[in-house]
Amino acid sequence: MKIEGEYIFDGPREAVWKLVRDPEVLMKCLPGTQTVNKISDTEFTGEVTVRIGPFSGAFAGRVIVSDEVPPQSCTLTVEGTGKIGFLKGVGSIAMTELEGGKTLMKYGGEAQIGGKVASVGQRLFDSVSKSMAKQGLDTLNEILKSSNA
Amino acid sequence: MESTTQNLFELAVTINGTRYERKVEPRMLLSDFLRHELDLTGTHVGCEHGVCGACSVLMDGRPVRSCLMFAVQVNGHEIVTVEGLGTIDNLHPVQKSFQEAHGLQCGFCTPGILTTVVAFLETNPNPSDEEIREALSGNLCRCTGYQHIVDAVRLAAEKMKEK
C-alpha cells in the first residue's frame, strides 16, 4: 500500500528536523504509544496500542532512521507486530522551508500489512493510514509549537 | 463448557417451547450454545461474521443471526430454531414447500433460510418474487442459485393461505 502526503509545520525546518530526528518523539507521534526504549541513536523500540473505534491491537514497534541529510531528509523504517497482524513500512520525508518560518514536509512510502487485519480490514487501510498520519503529524506540530513557546 | 477465564452467567431461555437453564461464559455465541450445549445442531454456522445467514434463528418471532449474539443475551427470551418448525412426519408448510419445489440441495444453508422465511411470510403473506428475493438477501446459498428457493417461498405462501 502506498502512503504519501504533505504537511505544513508551524515552525522552522531545523526545529522540525530536531524532532523528527528524535525517534523518541517519533514514537510518541504514533497514536497509542505506551513505552519507548532507545536501542541506539537511530533505533528505538516500543509498545503501541492502536485504537480505531472498536478495533484495537497491541503492537511491538520499531523505528529506524537512516540516510539522513540534515536538516532536510531521511528515511524511516517502521515495523510493528501483534496478535492481529503486522505492519512494515519504509518511507522517506523531505522538508523545505516556507516563508513565515513554516516548514513543508513531503512524505511518501510503501506499507505492507499482513495477517488478520489485512484479510478482513482492507476497506479501511487507506483511511486508517491517512488518519493515523494526520494524527501523528498534528501531534508533532503540537510538540513543535510547545517547544517553540 | 469449561471456562478457566471467565465467570459463568445464569441463563434461562425458552427454545422451541422447552425451557432451558444453563450457566454459560458470557463470550459464548448463541450459535455455539444451541449447537454444542443443547445439541440443537440443526442451526448451522457458515461464517461467524453475520453474512451467510445459515445460523439464523427466530428470537421472539423475528429472525436474528445466532453467530452475532451472545447466549447470555437471550436470557428470558423465546427462541425458535429449525427443530421447532416441524417434524419429519409433520413438516411445516414452509418445509413441505421446500421439498416440493426442490428448494435445497446440500441443505446446509436451509435451516437459516426456513426460519427467515417463516417470519417473512407472517409479515408478508402475499409476497412478489422481488420481495421474496429481498427477504432472502441475508441468506447465502451456494447450491441452488435461489430460483427453487424463490419458488418454494411462493408455494409456501399459497399453502399457508389455504390453512
Next chain:
Amino acid sequence: MEKKLIGKRIMRNEDPRLLTGQAQFVDDVNLPGMLHAAFLRSEYAHARLVRLDVSKARQHPGVVAVFTAEDMGKDWFPGPPLVSPPPTVEDVVFHSRRQVPLVKDKIRHAGEAVAVVIAENRYIAEDAAELIEAEYESLPVIMNIEKALEADSPLVHDDLDSNLAAQLSQKKGDYEVARKAADVVIRRRILIERGAAAAMENRGVVAQWDAKGQALTVWDTTQAPIPIRNGLASRLGLSESQVRVIAPYIGGGFGPKIMMFYPEEMLIPWLAMKLNRPVKWIEDRRENFYATTQERGQVHDVEIALTRDGKVLGLKDDFLHDTGAYDPYGLTIPINTQCHAMGGYDIKNFTSEFKVVFTNKIIVTPVRGAGRPQGIFVIERMMDAAAKELGIDPVELRKRNLIQPDAFPYEHGIIDQAFAPLILDSGNYPAVLQKTLDAIGYEKFIKDEQPRLRKEGKHVGIAVAPFIETTGIGPYEGARVTVEASGKVNVATGIGTQGQGHFTSFAQIVAEQVGVKVTDVRIVTGDTAEFHWGTGTFASRGAVVAGSAMHAASSMVRKKIFTLASKILETPEEELELEDGVVRIADMPQRSISLGELALLANPLRGAVEPGTEPGLESTAYYGPRYGPTAFGAHAMILEIDPDTMMVKIRRYVVTEDCGTVLNPLILEGQVHGGVSMGIGNSFYEQLHYDENGQLLNASFADYLLVGATEMPHIEVHHVETLSPLNELGAKGAGEAGAIPVPALFAQAVENALHDQSVEVMEMPLSPNRLFELAKS
C-alpha cells in the same frame, strides 16, 4: 422395459431430514471427552520460520497439548500425490511437491499451518493459539506467474531450479500449416483470476481412536471417503479394515473437498491416536479462505486462424497455470483447459502448451468447472473477436464451425484429464444451439428490440455461448443392491454426496429395475464401512459412473427376483411382472409374491441348497468407462448495463442442456441453476484479491462477494436428450455444466451492451470498477 421412474420430477428422499435439522453434518458429531483443535497459521506468504515458542500456549489453562512439526518426529511427512502425471505422454515435465501437516522450516503461502493447539473447547484453543510466539524471516514473495518463470525469480521450492511445476504440450493436425493457409489470424492475451469454491459448510474433521478395539473412526467433509481411508491407513500404519471414514451429510463440495490430503486430514486422526481422545477440528470461514484450495488463475496467449468466410482452420493456445505453493493434484486442471479450448467446434489443427507454475498462493485444485470454464472462455472469446474482425454475425460464425451430428464419435487425438483419449461420444450440437436461440428470441432481439432499446438510450446486450463438458471419467465405481426381508431395498456405494440428490436419483435407477417405490430404496454413500471400493464424487461423474454401477447391480437383482419367483410361482419368467414390490403372474394377478417374502426365501436357512446358489436378492456390480461421455449445452443472456455506474442487470437467462438421459429434471435444473450462479459470481462478483506480498485481502464474506438472491436472474432451462452410447443409462454428467460457459457469455454480453464504447473483454472476473477502466481506455 419402458421407464416409469427415470426422467420423472420426483421429490428428494433426503429432504425431510435436512429440512428438520435432523441430518448429521461433521460439526454435529459430538463425542464424550472430545477435544478441540485450533491452528496457528503463518501470516507471511513466503518466509523462514526462525523461532517457534509454544510454552505459554502449553501452560494455558484448558490446553491439553500443542504440537509443532518437530513434535511429530518420524510421523512428519508430506501428503501423497493424488493424480500422478500422464504416463502416455512424451516429454512431460512434472515436479511433484506436496503440502505438509505442519510447516517445519519454510512457509510457502499465507495461512500454512505452523502449530496446532488441542484444548477442552475451541474458545480456549484459540486463546492459546494467540499465545504462541512465532518469528519469521520474510522472503521475497512470488505472486505473478509470468515473473515466477523469469531466471532471476526467487524460488517457492529451493530444491528446484525454477518455479516450473509442470509442462505439457498437446497437438492435433498441424497448426503451422493451417496458419499459413488462413485468411485471418487473430491473436489475443487472456487473463483469468482466482475465485473460491466457498461451500457454505467449511471443512471439518472429527477423529476417534478406540484403543481397545484398535479401530479409528474419522468423520470428514470429503468428497472421496475411500481414498482418504486408504491414505490414512497407510499413513498411520493401520490396516484399511481398522479405519472407517464417514462423509456424512456434506454442506457442498464444489471440488476442494475432494483434495486429499489436507494437513488437517493428516493431523486430526494422528492426534486422536496420540492423545487417545476424540479430536474435532472445524475450519472457520477465514481459514477456509487461507487453507482450502482455490482455482482458475491462468494467462493465455491465443491465436486463431480462419478463412474469410469464417471457417476455423486452427487454434494455438499456450498458457500458464497457477498451481499455488504445491501441486498435489497433478495436471488435471490445465489438461481440462486444453480439452475444452476447442469447445464444441470442428477444429482440425490445434496446438497447446501449458506451463504449471508454483507461486506463494494457496494451493490450487479443481473448483466446479476445473479448468473447463477457462478453456471455453478462450475459444468463445476468440470466436467473438473473429466475428467482429470478419463482420460475420457471432451466432452464424459458431454455426459454421460446430461439430455436426453425424461426426460422432469425434476423436480429437489428444488426451483428457484421465489420460484417456479425448473422444466426444455423441451429441446434436446444432439442435441445442438452435433451441437456445429460439428460446431467447435471438433474431427478434437483434432486429427489433435492441435497436429500439438503444434509441431509448438503454445499453442492453445479448450473448449466446455453446460449450462442452467432459464428464463421467473413470476409474470406476461400484454398488451393492440388496432386497431386504422388509421388502425395502438397501443400496451402498463408495462415493460421497454433497447435495446432488444421490439419495433420490440413485433410488430412481434402482427402483426402476427392482420394482419398488423410490421412497423404499435406502441409499448409503460416503461410509467406508458400507462399501469398500471406489474413488469419489468429482468431475461430474457421480450419476454416470456410480449410477451405471447401480443400474448394473439392480438389473442383476431383477434377474434373481424373476428366477426365484418363477420357481416359486411355477411360472415361466416371461409370464411374470414386477411392480409395487410384488411379483405376479401377468394374467393371474391374484397369484403373486412380495419381494419381502422372496428375500426371505432367497436366504435358505435349512433344506437343500443347490450348488452355486448365492444367498439373498443381492448383487454387487462395478462400472468403469474406457473414457467419459461429453455433455453439451448452450447459454444465452440479455444483460443491461448502466454505463454511468457500470451496474449490471441480467434481464433474461436461458440454458439448454444436453446431458443425455435426464434422471430427474427437478434435480438437474437445480444443478444447472447452482452452476450458473457460481458462473455469474466468477464473471462479475467473485475475485480473490491478493496483494503483492501474498496477503489475501478479502478473506471474508463481507469482501468476497457471493451472488445473492437479489443478483440472480430467473433461469429458463431447456433439455435436449442425446443418449450416450457409453453406458446403459445413456447418461452424461451435469454437475459442473452450469458454471462453464458463463464467463464467456458474460463477456460477450458486456461487449454487446457497451457497443458504443468499443470495450473488449479478455479477462475474468469483471467488476463495475474494471468496466469503468475498460470503457475509459
Next chain:
Amino acid sequence: MKPAPFEYHAPTTVEQALSVLAEHGYDAKVLAGGQSLIPMMNFRLAQPAVLVDMNNIPDLAFIKAGDDGLRIGAMTRHYQVETSSIAAERAPLIHATMPKIAYPQVRTRGTFGGSISHADPAAELPTLTTALDGKFRLVSLRGERWIPASEFFLGLFTTSLEPDEILVEASIPPPPPHTGWSLQEVARRPHDFALVGVTAVLTLDANGRCENARLVFLSVGDRPMVAERAADLLKGQEITSEAIRAAAELASAEEIDPSSDIHATVDFRRHLANVLCQRAIEQAVQRAKENKE
C-alpha cells in the same frame, strides 16, 4: 473464530451503564445491537476487556413525535424504525432508507444509536442524520449534552463521545415545507456497504428557487462528507441541469476525500459521486415540487 474473553455487564438502567463506563474508561465498550461489534470480536480484531450490554435497558427504545421533530431512542431497532408510521411521516428519508440497511436478520438487532455511535463512514445513518441536521443526546455521570450531527462525527469510527459517555437518543427536526430528499447509492450487491452514496435534501421557495440545500456523501471520506460549497452553488438558484452538473462537479472534485480499496479506486469513486450527486439533486427537486404541504 471465537471472541476473546471479556468482563460482561448487563445493566438495567442507563445510570448503571454509565458508572461501569466511568470505572473502566477506554477498556470498556458499549454493546448495542452488536451487528458491527460482534463480527469484529469474532475475528478478534476487537478485544474489549469490558462489555456493557445495553440490551436490558427498555427505556432506550422509543420513537416519539416531539414538537422539535422526531425523537428516536438509541436502542430502537432498525426494523422498528422501518415499520414505524411516525417515522414514515416525520422522517420519510430515514424511514425509506431502513430497508437498505444490511439484511432483515441484522435489522432485527441493529440499533439506531449503535449505528450512529459506531460512525462507520460507509453507513447510511450518520450521513442521513447529518443531512437532516439531526442532533444527539449524550449522557455521562458528569451530565448530559446535545450535539449536532454535523459536529458529532470526527473521523473513522471516531465521534465526540467521551469514553464515559453514551448516546441515548437522536432528534430529527421536521422538514420545512417544499422540502425534497433523495439518497442515491451504488453498492456491489444491494445490501453491501455502498461504494459511494449521497444524500440530497433540498427546500424550494415559493417561486421554485432553491432556498436551502444539503449534500452529504458516504463512503468517500473518514466521516459523512458535507459538500457545503456545492450546496451554496444551488442556494438562491433556479435548479437547472447546468446548476446540478456544476454542483456535482464541485462536490465530487473538491469536497470529498475518497480512498481506494479492492472494490473501487479513487477515480471510480469520484466519478460515481458525480453521477449520483446529480441523480440525488434531481430526485430531491422532484420530491420538493410534489411535496406541497
